[in-house]
Amino acid sequence: MNKKILIGKFGKPYGVKGWIKLISYTTISKKILQYFPWYLISIKKKYVKSDIKMQQNYKKKIIILLKNIHNRTEIEFLNNQKIFINEKILPTLKYNQYYWKDLLNCQVYNNMNINIGIVTKILNNTIHDILVIKKIFKNSSKKTILIPFIYPNYIKSVDILKKNIIINPVL
Known part of the structure; x- marks a missing residue:
């Protein structure tokens, strides 16, 4: 396909x-x-x-x-x-490199290893890209959260093979 x-x-x-x-x-x-x-x-x-x-x-x-x-x-x-x-x-990337498309459907965890949600979209606002994360918590009033894709301030690590992203803030 x-x-x-x-x-x-x-x-x-x-x-x-x-x-x-x-x-x-x-x-x-x-x-x-x-x-x-x-x-x-x-x-x-x-x-x-x-x-x-x-x-x-x-x-x-x-x-x-x-x-x-x-x-x-x-x-x-x-x-x-x-x-x-x-x-x-698309060219094959080197180890530890990825395309934005690869971030979609990654699980997002905070720095205390609590699953926050899943990446559903990436927005570009010309200053920096923003991950749109669909939250998994049902009791929350917000269904999505936005995290700027800025190393190391907000994004701590990305593991494309495991489809995991660790973020710094505790949500």
């Missing part, structure tokens, strides 16, 4: 000649241009590297021009379209 993972999205069109901004979810923004083909699930479209006619950096953003696109009107349909790739094309 070819599992698709989200690596970015198209932003707003740029200029009048058909350029569009790319919003990359990769740690190094330019890496998004190394992973092809791109899949746009909502419009059932596939883009391959040869579909990109030109690319350039603009104010810490990437903008691209696709082949057969000649003006802003022709590219507007891609605004906010999510970009997916096949998971199998």
Whole structure:
């Protein structure tokens, strides 16, 4: 099975000649241009590297021009379209490295080894990423908690093989 993972999205069109901004979810923004083909699930479209006619950096953003696109009107349909790739094309990581996708469904424990919950989502707020944890305690009024992914202030350790994350604060 070819599992698709989200690596970015198209932003707003740029200029009048058909350029569009790319919003990359990769740690190094330019890496998004190394992973092809791109899949746009909502419009059932596939883009391959040869579909990109030109690319350039603009104010810490990437903008691209696709082949057969000649003006802003022709590219507007891609605004906010999510970009997916096949998971199998990601490079193999070294020991003790992981992708954000690997953190999903990890069990989260506090520094007293009490199970807090499970990671259900990762949010990016441009300053740092935030783990969304679904709490396992039924008697709590909050169903989820947010933990900034900051070593060592909040995140003490991550063990991807065991699917465990230890956090510093006692909740």
